[in-house]
Amino acid sequence: MTPLLIVGAGGFARETAQLVHAINDVSPTWELLGHLDDDPAKHGTVVDGVPVLGGSAEALERQDARVVVCVGSPRDHASRARLVSRLGLPPERYATLVHPGASVSRTSTLGPGTIVLAQTVLTAAVTVGAHVSVMPHVTLTHDDVIGDFATLAAGVRLAGGVHVETGAYLGSGALVRETRVIGAYALVGMGSVVTRDVPAREVWAGVPARFLRPAEVTLPPDSPENIPSSQEQHS
Structure with a gap:
């Protein structure tokens, strides 16, 4: 072993x-x-x-x-x-670990260091990057793209063609409409319904989800995402 x-x-x-x-x-x-x-x-x-x-x-x-x-x-x-x-x-x-109770389609891919917990479903042509956390009962549908270091908490559901960028965090039970973009290191609150694109490094929550505040996040010094959020740029 x-x-x-x-x-x-x-x-x-x-x-x-x-x-x-x-x-x-x-x-x-x-x-x-x-x-x-x-x-x-x-x-x-x-x-x-x-x-x-x-x-x-x-x-x-x-x-x-x-x-x-x-x-x-x-x-x-x-x-x-x-x-x-x-x-x-x-x-x-880095190891890539998938629970035996998860369903990962043969057209989906997982990067190194990624962890997929029980009762998750990746339906078709889902691309998951490196060091991603996919918690129980997450559903990722056709053509979703999950960036490196993202976290999808328990019960997250993404419609088709959603792009979750690097380091974003989606709280438990969040729902995301098809083709939306969740920006790098954004934070979506638990139970939120995302119907619009969420800019990088912002906190959104609610039904429908709305901007709450800039995300307080300390990035790696070599991260290409070390740029101001859209709210910071306009403040």
Whole structure:
């Protein structure tokens, strides 16, 4: 089996550990070595039966192991991008994990480091980038494009031809109309209904979704998205 390290030891990381067990129950594939977390208080502890081995830098030392980065929340939805940038690992070091209970069509593609949890559906010609988090019960329909580092929380539904750009975060239960664009590092509130394009680095919420405020997000220093949001440009 291939050694695997999960960077992070919070809720998303714990869910990913259970995903690994589900994969191994069907076909033994991964030797789950443990979690890596940059909180020293977690080092040496055991989370849901999986040890926390040390900080994220240990991923650089274990060159035999594949890695998934499982951090991020609506409070800091660029943290996964920053951590991947800081680690600087080549794409081939990252694992792509798909729950056996997910349905991924043969015309859909997934990038390195992406995680697809249970009961998700990718119907036809869906393109998912690198280090994307697809949480349970997400539906991605024909020709959707999901950019690197995006997060689709539980129950998100995208109609056809939607483009979710780099680092965007869609809260639980959000619905997006066909062909809309969710801009880079935008944040869409849970339960929102998106009928218009959402500009980069803005927070939108409601039914229908409307602009609330600029998104407070710290991007990786090398990110091409390090530009002002449209609201900031006009302020």
